[in-house]
Amino acid sequence: MSAELLEAPATTETLTIGKALNLGLRRAMEDDPKVVLLGEDIGRLGGVFRITDGLQKDFGEARVVDTPLAEAGILGTAVGLAMRGYRPVVEIQFDGFVFPAFNQIVTQVAKMHARSRGLVPMPMVIRIPFGGGIGAVEHHSESPEAYFAHTPGLKVVAVSNPVDAYWGIQQAIACPDPVVFLEPKRRYWDKAPVDTSATPGPLFGSRVVRGGDDVTVLAYGPMVKTALQAAEAAETEGRSLEVVDLRTISPLDLEPVYDSVRRTGRCVVVHEAPVTLGLGAEIAARVTETCFHSLEAPVLRVGGYDVPYPPSKLEEDYLPDLDRVLDAVDRAMGF
């Protein structure tokens, strides 16, 4: 090995999810001058979560744009910029404020490639801090992923950790299709070492993040940590949970899930969004169709109740937590 290589600077840094996103965006902007960031308060302020901190200073106001306060405007102009060869990366300030842009996303962004017979791609990233648990007022804790996953033409991913945040945002930006990129806002401050010279795995792939034999627990975004905590707690009771971080919500990558369920025979899906017609419903159907003969119990879902996200004093009652995951595990084992 050459002396040069031995002296190469360390490329592993401990980063929060927020900082990893910031560095990932920075690197994407360095790599591709067509990358343009659009959003409310993302410039001088660096975004309300500071994800774009310092980027306007370094890349200028033409590439990090503080937009007027209008989400339909942001998404609609992003469509035009994308048609013109730019790669817009849009920040929606909070999940609940994506809805003024919903029309543009589902009728225009999602369909442009198909309706132009592939002539007009939409390489765009729509970043949305999503989910609850931060004690916020209304509209700041929503989990709108199913709407987008239900819309053909959109890809939807949810990151759960700094490594995926760092690489995922770059991969999403490089992706030729529109990607709804969900960031687990209550986990923005979670830390992990990130090797910035590693070769990342594919963006649209799920991953087993903890091995186990008794029950397969599926989660994405903020609930991955909850699932891992549940697995740890279960271990002390002699139960072994396999945890899969779905990572990609559309397209789903369920092969690793099928492999797991064929071994465990039991499956629990966890998300913050309301259970009814949430991702868990789709996954339960597919797991049942594919692994029917391996199943020892029905696929169980743990999610938000079918009510509007409640005032913050009740969010702990509303949100799935370790106990509710373990309760579902108990029920799965009880069949």
Next chain:
Amino acid sequence: MTALRDETDDADIGDLHEVVDPVPGAGAPHLPQQPDLVQLLTPEGERMEHPDYPLDVSDEELRGFYRDMTLVRRWDAEATALQRQGELGIWASLLGQEAAQLGAGRALRDSDTAFPTYREHGVAWARGVDPLHVMSLFRGVDNGGWDPVERGFNLYTIVIGAQCLHATGYAMGVQRDGDGSAVLAFLGDGATSQGEVNEAMVFAASFDAPVVFFCQNNQYAISVPLERQSKVPLYRRAAGFGFPGVRVDGNDVLAVLAVTRAALQAAREGQGPTFIEAFTYRMGAHTTSDDPTRYRLAGEVEEWKLRDPIARLKAYLSRSGLADAAFFEDVEAEADRLAARIRSGTVEMPDPRPTAMFDTVYAEQTPPLAAQRAQFEAYQASFEGGEHA
């Protein structure tokens, strides 16, 4: 300015020195677009007349405005303190916007209806909403504890601009009923960029709806300055929709009262909507989560301090002999009592009942949700007495 100060007899006003010395607005840079700005009380506390907006206001009302603004400011300070102490999740301060909110709020009649954003605590006060019913929202207990119909004051709307359409539709209903009431829609400068706000103005104009759009231009939408939202003064937008726009000094409670009253009266008389731009300033952070030092200069805030809405009314009241030291002391004491009541009422506020989240989702409860509620109750009960069964 110095002349004013000299005229004041120190002996007469006793300990009211701070009222007129230094003169509140002395040296305040003039607001932009002076010729267009309706003002009835200068930053120095001088009463002016405006040909289009003669104001009929009693001495009692004038003192009432001082009291209202002082109490609301104290409430606001107490709420900020409570948030810092972890008793509220967040607070959106109205500091600096008291005159805009009380002037507009008091222009309403009982039978009128207002549609606020999330910052209109002063209007809530004018509508007789108990401050604790606002505190419960920011504490995360509910989404606002008042009865919107009874108070003629809609729940706070956090999704920027959405309420402007509701106000317009409500006004279309009022118009059909012909009861002579009017509707006041609140919005911020940032909100003027939203498509829905522009749609509201189209509908209001098209149907001559009895609605007044009251825009508090506090110069910022979080960190984004007005210039990003509009290249023209906001009040001039109205012309494009086909109804009048007025710019009023938003820190002048009398001008706001006069302009809003006139606009509501026009609406009542079938003359359709008006857009009012209350030119003001957000003295504090956007909310307690915000750090304004990242995007604006301290000097700007200092300039606006000289245009303080309360100081100018206090100067006017004391100089014109409409209020004496005892009055101001009484208001202070009342503010202290209010703050104490808000504090204890907030910290003692009971947490909501967890099952409440299931109970008002629908007017007619659905069987699946009722079943989910029952499961939820059983699950919660399984924790009672310690060990999860």
